[in-house]
Ligand code: BG6
């Protein structure tokens with residue numbers, strides 16, 4: 001049956017903009033200080049995972065048990081470094097084609113929202129000059145449960161008043177695709193097929209991607 005989306009909900013990091021490298025640098029510096037090895041594979045595992053979830057992963061890897069105050073301090077330190085790194089970000093760091101695709105959606109009357117685990121999402125959208133395109137931004141500040149829990153996307157769909165089945169989620173993280181499927185959304189993976197095999201369809205990026213291609217893929 002032909003499918004027409006009523007809304008598209010985008011993850012931010014790794015879908016709209018490549019911030020994974022800045023998260024990597026921030027966590028690597030912290031892990032180095034703690035004497036815990038931190039690799040690009042670790043960073044891959046942490047895509048879509050909340051700040052506290054990421055710290056817990058690193059501490060567990062190093063077999064470190066810390067009290068809550070220390071954990072809060074470490075997260076603040078990592079985030080301060082991350083903020084220094086993203087300070088100079090601009091629209092030049094947006095993935096190719098993504099803004100054109102979003103503008104096509106908006107022009108066609110499809111609602112557009114953001115569903116991100118990051119507490120810095122609004123800042124990044126501002127720095128990249130695209131905040132005005134998102135009618136609703138649900139981010140790490142507005143959720144209780146992290147992906148793979150569907151809360152972040154359900155809040156977006158609820159804002160629009162649409163059923164998840166009528167909304168498409170774009171995600172680069174395995175946890176994000178699981179969140180979309182757990183919430184009964186249509187799920188498009190952005191990245192590698194072998195990593196995102198649970199998604200209904202996987203695209204390598206947005207260059208040349210159109211609303212009609214999306215509808216064909218999901219019909
Ligand atoms: C996700 C990223 O979008 O946000 C994760 O994929 C990151 O790598 C998480 O840890 C939380 O981000 P922040 O900005 O709140 O520390």
Ligand code: MG
Nearest residue numbers: 011013014172
């Ligand atoms: Mg992501």
